[in-house]
Amino acid sequence: MNTIDKLAILADAAKYDASCASSGGKQRDSLGTGGVGSTGGMGICHSYTPDGRCVSLLKILLTNFCVYDCAYCVNRRSSNVPRARFSTDEVVRLTLDFYKRNYIEGLFLSSGIIRNADYTMEQLVEVARSLREDHAFGGYIHLKTIPEASPELLAAAGRHADRLSINVELPTENGLASLAPEKTTSSIRGAMGQLRWRIDESKEERAKTVQAPVFAPAGQSTQMIVGADGADDRSILDTSANLYGNYRLRRVYYSAFSPIPDASVALPLKAPPLVREHRLYQADWLMRFYGFEVDEIAPRAANAGMLDLDVDPKLAWALRNPERFPVDVNRAPKEMLLRVPGFGTKTVKRLLSSRRFARIRLDDLARLGVSLRKVLPFVQTLDHHPQGALDDPQRLRARLAPVPVQAGLF
Structure with a gap:
């Protein structure tokens, strides 16, 4: 051969x-x-x-x-x-x-x-x-x-x-x-x-x-x-x-x-x-x-003991623990910011650096490239205070879960 x-x-x-x-x-x-x-x-x-x-x-x-x-x-x-x-x-x-x-x-x-x-x-x-x-x-x-x-x-x-x-x-x-x-x-x-x-x-x-x-x-x-x-x-x-x-x-x-x-x-x-x-x-x-x-x-x-296949593990954890939210991005420690769905390690690092000089607003999150759709129910900023966003975790889960791709749509 x-x-x-x-x-x-x-x-x-x-x-x-x-x-x-x-x-x-x-x-x-x-x-x-x-x-x-x-x-x-x-x-x-x-x-x-x-x-x-x-x-x-x-x-x-x-x-x-x-x-x-x-x-x-x-x-x-x-x-x-x-x-x-x-x-x-x-x-x-x-x-x-x-x-x-x-x-x-x-x-x-x-x-x-x-x-x-x-x-x-x-x-x-x-x-x-x-x-x-x-x-x-x-x-x-x-x-x-x-x-x-x-x-x-x-x-x-x-x-x-x-x-x-x-x-x-x-x-x-x-x-x-x-x-x-x-x-x-x-x-x-x-x-x-x-x-x-x-x-x-x-x-x-x-x-x-x-x-x-x-x-x-x-x-x-x-x-x-x-x-x-x-x-x-x-x-x-x-x-x-x-x-x-x-x-x-x-x-x-x-x-x-x-x-x-x-x-x-x-x-x-x-x-x-x-x-x-x-x-x-x-x-x-x-x-x-x-x-x-x-x-x-x-x-x-x-x-x-199985992971939720419809949503990512961090979002699944957040929906199981609604009492931990919303997280105040201007006051919360790094450990809690890392648990916010939609926040990655680089985003958290930039937030911690930015808030030393100014209070964080929604526009600041948008400039960091954060998905506001995913983040808004879980955070509190100077100009954003979610009201009852986590009162119904199952409804929120249905809204945030990605829509499955259907055959024939291409």
Whole structure:
């Protein structure tokens, strides 16, 4: 099989892994070193970093052969799909060729498990090592790491990659045992723990001397499949909160389950609505940047631990807690301003700065680009005092919920 045919199979097989954003990478440029690549610049862009840069990554599997038989995976051992495998030299050559043509700015490399975890991890590390040491590649590298691999291989991966990721696969231990019995939560969490202390150790050493080696400067991330098992949204967010707190993950990605050919009877016949994945990302954002707890976002009393699909999680919380509103934008602390539907972190920062010099009016909110339709029932300004806006939360919910798109309107 030639390289192009392999690329068609292994690039398509990699599409199910969502955890490939390149945010947080070390600023690095090979100009003047005789090498190629950098973590800045522009290409054919498919991802966005938090600072607004578009980035593109060559996203492939080393191979889609796998000794595991995870029920939800299209590349499982028993799956009847075309198989292919790159050599490490082929991946290195593809990465360099694509970069020189300005198609990509980095590499996201994952793999099925061939032979065993250590053998596969050795191949992944060799790709990164060759790019860095043999070709002075300065672009972004994200390696998918294998939990069962030896600590020495995990350490080697972090020396060459910007980001490492270990997928927890499913949000609960029972779900993993049911659908991926060859994998264990303990091995996944153990590997995450190793990466955390190595990252922390590297930061401490770098604080002492800038000559100290870096280890996975963009941190570690993970991915959970949503809708393959019976886990509710609260369980998913509980797992995410635990991962952020205990392992300092940079990001948890959520991937809606997609039905696969010749699927196990243990899997659902239909994919969950994509809006569920979207709501989980919004809820994740609230936990990370807005000070919300899981109990506030997905209380068991409301919708049996499931997020409201019709309105975003912050608006849903506000409608469940009308007694907390209206919020006086001229007096309220930052923590409460962040809970106002329609206020983002940048808006709150600007409000806090502006009100030091003048009292905030409606026109000021409009100038900040705030959606007044969404905000007005929840705030009080110098010239706006909502009367009874939250007396009937259900009526307000119906008014603020987005209108569903109907077929035939285009």
